Amino acid sequence: MSVENAPVVDVDEAAIPVEKKMYYRFESNDKKEFRVSELAIQQSETLNRLVEAMGYTSEDVENKPAIAIENIDGKTLKLVFQWCEHHKGEAIPVDDGSVPKIVEIPEFDAKLMDIDNGLLFKLIWAADYLNIVQLLNVSCKKVANMAQGKTPAQLRRVYLLPSDEEDEAAKRAAQEAQDPRAREVEEEFEERKRQGGNSFF
Template identity: 70%
Template sequence: MSAEAAPVVVDAAAPEGMYYRVAGNDGVEFKVSELAIQQSETLNRLITTMCYTAEDVEKKDAIPIENIDGETLKLVFEWCEHHKGEAIPEDDDSVPKNVVIPEFDAKLMEIDNEKLFNLICAANYLNIKQLLNVSCKKVANMAKGKSPEELRVIFEIPTDEEDEAAEKAAKEAEEKEAKEAAKKKAAEKDTTDKDAEKDVQGTSSSA
């Protein structure tokens, strides 16, 4: 997005009261309520580091999230607004996670695999523990009882043969590019040599 273009602003769920402006890496901005932001430890740390206050919301630039796009952030903040005020799970690996996916979350995650994995990565980066729990549970449910071949299809995992073919194609493309570069360099050298020869001949004729 150009510097002159106005940002696209999306209200995750029409937050009331104190809110923050957060921008994805594609320039899409979101207004997110203070209570919803608390679901993300990463954003809470950013706000503290930036000394962001209620008076700064419209004065300062939006809080930048460089590696998450607007489409994914929209899902993240819809989840955060719906679950604002809820307790954040404690980090305790000694307690098995018996995760139940609420109806709202299940509907939110009715998306294709690429978007689901983007959501998981975003939840992990923003340290939104419960969103990470339910999204990973969704993937676990998808994989449950499936054969390796079925998992390849579901998660679009390439076979060994496909990996080898892709590697071979990449190598051939690299070799072709190297040959073309060498050919171009040789042609340029030939042109330079001919020009130099003409200069020498011209100098000899003048003499």
């Protein structure tokens, strides 16, 4: 995808410093490109360190290939960068280790996370991977809120958690129907797990 056609995350112009605006280009694992402001990137410790280490100039950003984020798809990355742009310039919270952790979900974040559970878990994983502390806090809070007041039976349904019997039945079924392709998939999954689980979704 060319730079001109890349989807651009909405930016609040008024909040951006007047003197110099630098936008980095990132590419998801499904080749979707995003332009993200320098200030927004600061919300992600991982990306911030990355761009600092690269030392790009404004020209480099335009002329060099977009920075590839190979583990995250475009749909998830779009949410991540929307969140970063909205919260740019905000202080990054420090974990005080308190239990239970008290987190409020702002209105913008609540709307942003009004998504299906699959995407929500991808967002959590991306926030963890990119080390975006506050996004991790609010997305985890959203998942924790789903458990509120639920019975074990309801939790199984909400989080798609099998019971012992279902776990056992699934294992048996998998063993019985082990065709070469199924074995391949299983081996691939095990291999990924051994490699540290980076290719999560």
